[in-house]
Amino acid sequence: MIPNYTNVHIKFKLDNVSYKHEDLMEVAYSYVKEGEPYQQELGNFLLDWLDEKDYVIAKTSGSTGRPKKLKIKKEAMVNSAIGTGDFFNLSPGDKVLHCLPSNFIAGKMMIVRAIVLGLELDMVAPAALPPIDYEKDYAFCAFTPMQLKNFAKYLKNIKTAIVGGGQVSDAIIESIKDKKPQVYETYGMTETVSHIAVKKLNNFDGSDENTRSHFKTLPDITVSSDQRNCLVIDAPHLLDEKIVTNDLVKIHSETSFEWLGRFDNVINSGGIKLYPEQIEKKLRSLISQQFFITALPDDTLGEKVVLVIEDDTNYLDTSIFDGLDKYEKPKAIFAVSKFVETKSGKIQRKKTLESIKNS
Incomplete structure (x- = not known):
């Protein structure tokens, strides 16, 4: 058939x-x-x-x-x-x-x-x-x-x-x-x-x-990257035109790539570009609760790295950050009793961060 x-x-x-x-x-x-x-x-x-x-x-x-x-x-x-x-x-x-x-x-x-x-x-x-x-x-x-x-x-x-x-x-x-x-x-x-x-x-x-x-x-299906180093997907049998994503990648070939994180999540702290998803990967085995890495404005650094955790307290043993590079280490920890999520269960980082700013 x-x-x-x-x-x-x-x-x-x-x-x-x-x-x-x-x-x-x-x-x-x-x-x-x-x-x-x-x-x-x-x-x-x-x-x-x-x-x-x-x-x-x-x-x-x-x-x-x-x-x-x-x-x-x-x-x-x-x-x-x-x-x-x-x-x-x-x-x-x-x-x-x-x-x-x-x-x-x-x-x-x-x-x-x-x-x-x-x-x-x-x-x-x-x-x-x-x-x-x-x-x-x-x-x-x-x-x-x-x-x-x-x-x-x-x-x-x-x-x-x-x-x-x-x-x-x-x-x-x-x-x-x-x-x-x-x-x-x-x-x-x-x-x-x-x-x-x-x-x-x-x-x-x-x-x-x-x-x-x-x-x-x-x-x-083949892939490439744009001037931002974001993934571009060419799949003529699926798409009428190429899709330009906001996913930062390292291209290894036209059929192979490494995912680094979201372009809209990138943190510029003291002139250093940091990828929250890569920091999260280093911490994931050390933190049992849901959490994510994001940034808040900072007068000195421009943006400072912060960790947001789904918990009733904001206590974490900061020794878990010992394996992070200097600029990757969170400058603050915020606890939220419940993250804002989509219907499919994905964390909405921006909305969760806004709830912190407004509290």
Whole structure:
């Protein structure tokens, strides 16, 4: 069968039941009317996917600005699904697990991959620890970092797992280091129709040693950088034109790059450019609570580095900063009882910082 958004692959199954186009429409209606909240999300997306329009509406997460709605071409979603299937060697009849919300692009694409590639999709309610049948084996699954952290000891049931939607801590990487399944961190966004590049997180051999921090692009996708050293993505089968991001990167080749942080988060302290995400990486294994590094105005330095922690107290043993460079060390610590977050759970740094300034 030639992949097309108007077709439902003959091997596709949802929760162990095969469906044709018309049958899937009926299931979608029943989910919207009578299903659990996560099933209603699934039903709404299926109705959008199976209608006569050549696009769907997808929401951005809002982690770096106001959430917005985008028109995503269904043909691009099909092409993205094929690229993922080719990269991870997914075949018709493979069992895959879907434990993400279906109202954001990552969840939508799990459904599209199953419909287009003929996968058997098991759907469970999104949760920090997905309620799955641990006797089943799966070829593929997508997690958030928190889900991967909680699910690490059960990974033996999954052949390949991808994780996205936030940074993966060193502690999580350590917990999956010796696990048999292949685990990859993904890079992507709503505008790029889910991930366009992946980075291996475990099961390294000698050939991987010098490229552990590198993202590798999926088929037919190339990258470059602009004058700010921000990532530029060229994916003709997904995008009408190149996308210029605000992600600071080090380009290693047209298909490989290293992510450094967000351009809009860069701190200029005493003339030294600092990348908050790189400082956070050094501290992540030392701080159990949620936190982030940001800056406040300073008369001497221009901007001073500060640490914001989600906690009822602002006490931290400052010896944890001993491993940081001189300019990286926070000049102040602020505690916030609850961070401002998007609906998908991403920290909104600017809004959280504003709550500190206004308190």
